[in-house]
Amino acid sequence: MTALSESWLSGINLKLIADQVGTPVFIYSEGQFRKNLARVRKAADDAGLGERVEFYIPFFPNSNPHHLAPLKELDGFGVLVQLPSEYRLLRAHGFEKFIVSPGHVSNEEISFWDSTRCPTFLASLNEVAHSLATQAPSISVRVDSLDSGKPGVKYGELEQLSALLQEYDRELDCVEVYCGSGNSLDDMVRTVEEMFEVFQKYFPTARGINFAGGHGFDYDAHAEADKHFDWSLYFRRLADAAQRMGIPEDVKFLFEPARDVLADTGALLMSVERSVITTPVSSIVVTDGCRMLMPSAQLRNRGHNTAFLDQDMREIVNEQGISAAVRGRTILRNDYLLPGEVHVPEGVDATSYMVILDTGAYCATQHMEFLNVPPAAEVLVSSDGSMDLITAAGDELDKWRNLLEEKQPVRS
Numbered sequence: 001m002t003a004l005s006e007s008w009l010s011g012i013n014l015k016l017i018a019d020q021v022g023t024p025v026f027i028y029s030e031g032q033f034r035k036n037l038a039r040v041r042k043a044a045d046d047a048g049l050g051e052r053v054e055f056y057i058p059f060f061p062n063s064n065p066h067h068l069a070p071l072k073e074l075d076g077f078g079v080l081v082q083l084p085s086e087y088r089l090l091r092a093h094g095f096e097k098f099i100v101s102p103g104h105v106s107n108e109e110i111s112f113w114d115s116t117r118c119p120t121f122l123a124s125l126n127e128v129a130h131s132l133a134t135q136a137p138s139i140s141v142r143v144d145s146l147d148s149g150k151p152g153v154k155y156g157e158l159e160q161l162s163a164l165l166q167e168y169d170r171e172l173d174c175v176e177v178y179c180g181s182g183n184s185l186d187d188m189v190r191t192v193e194e195m196f197e198v199f200q201k202y203f204p205t206a207r208g209i210n211f212a213g214g215h216g217f218d219y220d221a222h223a224e225a226d227k228h229f230d231w232s233l234y235f236r237r238l239a240d241a242a243q244r245m246g247i248p249e250d251v252k253f254l255f256e257p258a259r260d261v262l263a264d265t266g267a268l269l270m271s272v273e274r275s276v277i278t279t280p281v282s283s284i285v286v287t288d289g290c291r292m293l294m295p296s297a298q299l300r301n302r303g304h305n306t307a308f309l310d311q312d313m314r315e316i317v318n319e320q321g322i323s324a325a326v327r328g329r330t331i332l333r334n335d336y337l338l339p340g341e342v343h344v345p346e347g348v349d350a351t352s353y354m355v356i357l358d359t360g361a362y363c364a365t366q367h368m369e370f371l372n373v374p375p376a377a378e379v380l381v382s383s384d385g386s387m388d389l390i391t392a393a394g395d396e397l398d399k400w401r402n403l404l405e406e407k408q409p410v411r412s
């Protein structure tokens, strides 16, 4: 079994896509997305938490409303957004259930979110003070459990936070904590227990606790079962801790998984442009991709599974071959799509294709700079002191400028 043969991608007419759409192209599977959502939901049900959990899938790691469409109709699922533009785009696509984790923002933006009545996790005492002063409909807070540079009220500020709430005679609606990506399941359960202590001590009347994302995904594993986070064990241990630590039954538990439910819903199909080039320095397989299509692989040192296909899209499997780096199509010295090298089987040439698996999260969006912030304007100051606007700032939907309002069928 190869990584490709275990994937939903092996059942897809890749030839049709390559012929009609061209390469490089990201391909997403609705079926796999639904399967991942169902798996997470079932794990919660099996642990007896079914009624208590809500999932808000972050928009920014994939940012495509068509691909995230199943979230519109599934009970207990919604979307996590961070920018007003994301919210407006998703509303236009018929999404209705949101939470907001905006980072640090202006008073105007906080008031905007308050007007939407979406639970909004404020990231500092100063921002909470604004919401209290403007009588926001509900107050939710993000806590930085790592006491790091991440937005969030620090542990050392929790006394002050509860004093502030008391001053306005308000209660916290929900508290969010980001457990950090790359943590082990044990570490994540420890953070859960820490948050339960915080809940009991400072906010015992809160309606919910939001454990955010960071649920791991193994990009090196071949089999689906080995790739995913062990939600069953996690929820069992969470349920056990909640009971042991006396968390009231009506307190909801929220989660914001991205990688675990999105990564293996996507694949990147590229053309191989030449036979492997071997020099005294290295061997490279030249593709029409670019590291800018998925910079997270290099940035996070993620060695995704790959496969090579012949011109009829049959997988080329051959132990004979050569180890080579996967080169993108630009002059940039380090335009390599993946960290390290991959096995390029004998038979790969300029008529072949290459796929990189598990590119459903933090890949196509990275090409759009991931956080969906439009590009800044450029002004040129001339020698005589006059100034000209030479690039207009991107508008609110700049990051989605080629997004289609309606899906267009791919067919021959």
Ligand SMILES: Cc1ncc(COP(=O)(O)O)c(C=O)c1O
Binding pocket: 058, 061, 080, 101, 178, 181, 212, 213, 214, 215, 256, 257, 258, 259, 260, 361
């Ligand atoms: C607030 C928040 N929630 C959820 C996530 C998703 O994390 P993951 O992909 O680790 O599940 C992120 C990732 O940056 C985040 O910042």
